[in-house]
Amino acid sequence: MAKRAPVEEETRTRARTRRAILEAAVSVLGERSTAPLSEVAQAAGVARSTLQRYFPERSDLLAALDDHADELLREATERARIAEGSGVEAFVRLAAEYFPLRDAIMLAWGSGDDPGEPDWLDDQSEYDRALYALIERGHADGTIDRRIAPVWAQQLLWAHLYSAWTYTRTAPASRHEALTACLYSLVKVVCVGDPAKAAAGLVPLPAEH
Template sequence: MTVKRYAGTSSCYPRRVTDAQVSGSRARTRQAIVDAAIEVLGRNPAASLGDIAAAADVGRTTLHRYFAERAELLAAVGAEGSARLARATAQARMAEGTGASAVHRLCQEYFDLGSLLSLIFTEPGLTAGPATDGPDGCDPEFAAMVERGHRDGTIDPELPADWVQSLVWSQLYAGWAYLAETGASRHEVLRLILRTVDGAIAVKPT
């Protein structure tokens, strides 16, 4: 139980703070630290814990209460990053529509991962990325999407799934590098990525 003293009076009134409230507050602080770590490390993988604490608007002592070591924070960042990547993949609805339209949606959802995308590129082992146990090391869901595009005539059948997967990731990387170097708007960079990918995978006239 905590005691709250009301300004202008000498009275103290007990105010119960439940375990759920304490737990919720701790969870929010922990999440704020992890979110800040993704943003800061996405810009600078060598950033210090002090930089992350400042971005999370907490003291370094508070950060260490939640994550005693840098490795513990990185593990939490990896888990959060993997969860966000999985949600983005699900939101892209890879099994719906034409193959090309699904690739288009996937690029949009992954681009919206923001700083996490930069972190995936600079620290590829940190998050659990798409599965690679399909043919030629390609994510099975991605491979099925591309093969559907081959059948429905929206993806060039000369392009194997693993090539298209590499193309998508390389263009996302190029887009974020371009964004950092030029200061172009995110809307414009996404437009360029989609135009490049859509054009690259389209069936070429014979």
Template structure:
């Protein structure tokens, strides 16, 4: 399939890109959206969509690969080897806020968890965070495994995406809340009252 995508030019490439962008938005907004919904958002007929993605699973795999690539690009744009770990993680949070709804969908879509290629790409995305957490200056709590901290990081991003979707906080407040929770925990400085 990669060869087909690489060899597409002109109108075919634009149509594929329109379908992919529509799928990112539509599926991120409604996990149960039909292929007809995606086709309508892409402003193409359902038959056209099926020429590019014969089955729903084909579209989902393509979306998952694209999102994993965007996540890795977001990590690279955050300059993971420049500056203190906390600053790097803040930049990654800022870069990932836009991917929220579709990433949430990908992590909950069962079809994707049985596809070894998609699983490998999602694992590579997570390894990008692991690499940052493995830096000597990460200063992680020694009582917590790096895997726990990585999962906590993604969990906080999920909470941020949900908060943004519900309009409960501004983007700046969400970034600050994620970073405060990640670096200081949920207890205030006077936790003796607990």
């Protein structure tokens, strides 16, 4: 067992380095998709040769970013604790956890100008199934309108997130203001009863300037 420890530590180190490169790529390429990989390496704090050992070609890095976005979405779904509270409360928490993933998701979509559904969502994932179950629970507990089907709720979620992400770049709005508008609009669309009242109860007003 003791002999395996160095190997396990090396594996953990490689995993940390790989994650650091991917996070740096999200930051750098999210701002400028044509940025050279040397800038990604610098942002990750590694040599250009180190980056090439993990991702020999630019296409290898871009392909890995798809998987990275998938992993981030799984982690965000776990943080949202979607099994807790009412269906609509869980839906709001999930959207709030997805919101900070803008750059990673936009890169995975392949274009910041196209709000179409990303290719990597074609196959139903673990977090897709969790979202569908969340919506069905909202139907059962009476907090989400039964006319809002799970797949339609998913489309609404992505459309609202995309609008919020672009809102911060096309209007003088802070990320907090964009997130608040996104959550408020989502609740008004999916909830049962008085949409405005439900939204006001779940989403705080943005701070006054």
